[in-house]
Amino acid sequence: MFNIGAGELFVIFLVAFFIVGPKDLPKVAKGIKSALQWLNSLVKELKAETGWEDIVKEVSEVKEDVAGAFNSVDVTKDLKDAKKSVEDTMVDIKQDFEEAKSALEEGVDTIKSPLKTATETIKAEFDPKAVKTALKETKPAAAAKDDGGSAPAEEPKSGPEAEKTEEKK
Numbered sequence: 001m002f003n004i005g006a007g008e009l010f011v012i013f014l015v016a017f018f019i020v021g022p023k024d025l026p027k028v029a030k031g032i033k034s035a036l037q038w039l040n041s042l043v044k045e046l047k048a049e050t051g052w053e054d055i056v057k058e059v060s061e062v063k064e065d066v067a068g069a070f071n072s073v074d075v076t077k078d079l080k081d082a083k084k085s086v087e088d089t090m091v092d093i094k095q096d097f098e099e100a101k102s103a104l105e106e107g108v109d110t111i112k113s114p115l116k117t118a119t120e121t122i123k124a125e126f127d128p129k130a131v132k133t134a135l136k137e138t139k140p141a142a143a144a145k146d147d148g149g150s151a152p153a154e155e156p157k158s159g160p161e162a163e164k165t166e167e168k169k
Helices: 006-020 025-050 052-073 076-125 128-147 160-168
Strands: none
Touching: 006 025, 025 052
């Protein structure tokens, strides 16, 4: 009740021994004991009249209710769960994107190889050196046909067309 230790109690009895004296010390101790008993019975009576125990019980119930309400309102656990759920979803989405990326890269590689072959073929067909070589080979054949007289001669140009050809020369 008073939180008095053994050392403090010894000091109190020592002071009382010097003040009261050894002869009257037992009488004083009995008086203090009866005063404490009277005070204790008075406190018990007061508690019984005011319903102190009922008040304490109600206060402890309210305290438990408030603690329960606080725990139910505490959203930190829910937020942590939601955060973990979002992080897991993000990891799944990232994996899905990585899979889609690799699938697209494989598809692009599949398309690139035929396109590359076609591009090389077209370049080979339209290579300026190859075209010049093919033209050189076809000109002698055309000249041989002209010797036979089967090809018509060009008509002379007149007017603005003739001036343009003369300027070019």
